Amino acid sequence: MIPFTEDTDIGFMDELKASYELQEALWWKGYHMFFSGIWRVCVAPTHPLAGLLYNSTLPLTSKFSVPYVDLYEMTKVNDSYWDVEELEGSKGRLLPTDKVEPFSQVTINGEPFDTVHDPEFFLTEAYGEDYMTPKPRMDESNSTSSSGSTGTNRTAL
Numbered sequence: 001m002i003p004f005t006e007d008t009d010i011g012f013m014d015e016l017k018a019s020y021e022l023q024e025a026l027w028w029k030g031y032h033m034f035f036s037g038i039w040r041v042c043v044a045p046t047h048p049l050a051g052l053l054y055n056s057t058l059p060l061t062s063k064f065s066v067p068y069v070d071l072y073e074m075t076k077v078n079d080s081y082w083d084v085e086e087l088e089g090s091k092g093r094l095l096p097t098d099k100v101e102p103f104s105q106v107t108i109n110g111e112p113f114d115t116v117h118d119p120e121f122f123l124t125e126a127y128g129e130d131y132m133t134p135k136p137r138m139d140e141s142n143s144t145s146s147s148g149s150t151g152t153n154r155t156a157l
Contacts, residue, residue, distance in 0.1 A: 002123075002131065002132065004134045006067055006068070007067065007068045007069060007070055008069050008070075009069070009070045009071075009072055010069060010070070010071050010072070011071075011072045011073075011074040011084065011116075012071055012072070012073060012074065013073075013074050013075070013076075014073070014074075014075055015073060016039060016071065016073065019033075019039070026041060027044065027046075029047075030043065030044050030046050030047025030048060030049075030050070031043060031044055031047065032044040038070055038071060038072060038085060038086060039070075039071040040068055040069065040070055040071065041068060041069040041071070042067070042068040042069075043067070053067070072084060072085045072086055072087075073085040074100075076097070076100075077094065079097060080096065080097055081094040081095065081096060081097060082094070082095045082096075082097060082100045087125070087126055088126070089125035089126060090125060095116070095122065095125065098117065098118075099116060099117055099118045099121045099122065100116045100117055100118075101117055102117055103115060103116065103117060104116070104117050104118075104119070106119070
């Protein structure tokens, strides 16, 4: 995981089936799932920890300054390539199959998860050679946002 980013990205294979049921299940656990170009999940105000994450005395936050999870669709196109939603790598959205399969594993908080076969290749393709160097994120008006971070974490793809 990239420690200085405000979000985590999760890749899912093919299409997100039963999104309503997933939204409902997440809501009951205190999370809000919504579509904004891609599926995203954040902590809802009803979550038991929301009081520790949000300060109700502060004004609404700027974009990118609260923790969230982005969900990216991954589809195997053929024996040679996988299509990864939103990827802007050297071959556009395509990743060579040998960099995706066979899946490797990462452990996050003691739980194993599948990830791409070559996470370093993926991160370099997605974010460049300096993906572990913090960079301020720019907002729509080209000024630095208050988050002071950039990029996302797709190692759990």
